[in-house]
Amino acid sequence: MSELREIHHFIGGRWTPSKAGETVEAVSPATGKVLASIAEGEREDARLAIAAARKGHEALAALSRWDRARMCARIADEIDKRRDRLAKTLAEEQGKPLHTEAYGEIDAAASGFREAGELIKWMEGEFIPVETPGKRVISYRQPRGVYAVVTPWNFPINIPVEYLAPCLAAGNGTVWVPAPSTAICAAELMACIVEADLPPGAINLVFGPGPVVGDEIVGNAGTDGIGFTGSPQTGAAIANRGAGKPMLLELGGNGPVMVLDDADLDRAADAAAFGCFFNAGQVCAASGRILATRKTHEALADRLRGIAEGHVVGDPLATGTTMGPLNNAAVAAKIDEHIADGLKSGARLVTGGKRLPDLGSPLFYAPTVIDNVAPDAALNTAETFGPVAPIVVCESEEDMIRVANAGSHGLAASVFTKDLAKAFLFSEAIQAGLVNVNSPTCYWELHIPFGGASGKNSGLGRIGGKHTLREVTEIKTITFDIN
Ligand code: NAD
Secondary structure, rough: OOOOOOEEEEEEEEEEOOOOOEEEEEEOOOOEEEEEEOOOOHHHHHHHHHHHHHHHHHHHHHHOOOHHHHHHHHHHHHHOOOOOHHHHHHHHHOOOOHHHHHHHHHHHHHHHHHHHHHHOOOOOOOEEOOOOOOOEEEEEEEEEEEEEEEOOOOOHHHHHHHHHHHHHHOEEEEEEEEEEEHHHHHHHHHHHHHHOOOOOOOOEEEOOOOOHHHHHHHHHHOOEEEEEEOOOOOOOHHHOOOOOOEEEEEEEOOOEEEEEOOOOOHHHHHHHHHHHHHHHHOOOOOEOOOOEEEHHHHHHHHHHHHHHOOOOOOOOOOOOOOEOOOEEEEEEHHHHHHHHHHHHOOOOOEEOOOOOOHHHOOOOOOOOEEEEOOOOOHHOOOOOOOEEEEEEEEEHHHHHHHHHHHHOOOOOOOEEEOHHHHHHHHHHHHHOOOHHHHHHHHOOOOOOOOOOOOOOOOOEEEHHHHHHHHOOOEEEEEEOOHH
């Protein structure tokens, strides 16, 4: 499909070049090779998309939920049909390994459309008894209008679906701004959506810099709601620009894995390693730090070293590769800084700790394990977003709760213990939206409520299944006087 080599916006039902005619190149993080030329949008392109989405919303909202569910199912079928192509694009442009990770993300995206279509059909309203005779009161959910959706590059197919599918199912028009470094993935997903013959303008895709086109769609009075996944810094900027609009913000994490002394250490190490190294650590629900006591930290470090050194880092398309390159230079630079800071404050490098440029790009990073990280080091206090397993030694199990809650994030956490009472105690004490007992921080399924704890910088609202549908709809109450 030639349009994917020269990729345009999708506005009002058509692939559309930028008004100003500007383009940028998309490059492979593994080889630096140019993969496509992408339309570079400006505010005017975003405004055209908003105008189209207003019409798209009206047409969608006039359809029945069953009609929209059928559209969702058609998109899911199209994703299934193009599974190989989508997975290959994802591996090539984002960098995740094709055989061990990319297919899973594509399958999740298809399920996301199917589930949103099914769930909207069964979302019921209320008949509300009232005191006044002769009154009848009902309430039910309606679409909010036009959604501004801004998404990151780490799961560039599935995270957009977490918003696009429920918005479509509920009858909202959407303007979507994807991360620039995974624009081809966005276009490939849009090509699946196109096959479902949605009303023109129902879903629009605009490429370009977040601070320009993303800023326009969240701030413009023509959008009625915001769905954003990305960093806390951008989330704060968006919250300001879109002040007053309903918003779902899915922000950063720095998930603690708390390994209590009675834990099965093999199981804890396997799960922590998965949480640290999956998608090369570029996961909001990644295991950002491992908290252990003096009794267990060395044994954990040893097990983690074995797993880290067993990873095959390299070409994301090759069979056998288990970790591809990082997606972009900024994320690699932050990992360098965090590791240097950790070592400076006295931590012990167990394995890794360096880039692997001989593999063909400066974005390949060795899976890293660092023990004895100081609680005030950036590896413990900030989100690293890379393939790093930092172990922080805590004075006691109780001390783990203090260390876990001291950070500014509160998204996902894990507790490893065989003691049910402790499992509950720790789960309830940890400030995180999701706590996984005896499984990785990043265990999640599409319908499970997911989001940041209050008082932390991890976001607002809950995504997942019916929870997203609630967020992207609002309650309409209608009273009847039958006297
Ligand atoms: P980012 O905030 O830099 O960018 C995210 C998106 O926002 C991109 O599309 C970008 O172009 C756009 N953007 C940037 N500035 C903008 C502005 N001023 N106005 C509007 N849009 C703007 O984040 P990133 O580096 O792409 O993603 C990594 C971050 O995302 C990490 O912090 C990670 O934890 C978080 N994340 C969270 C979740 C979750 O579900 N909570 C999931 C994945 C990633």
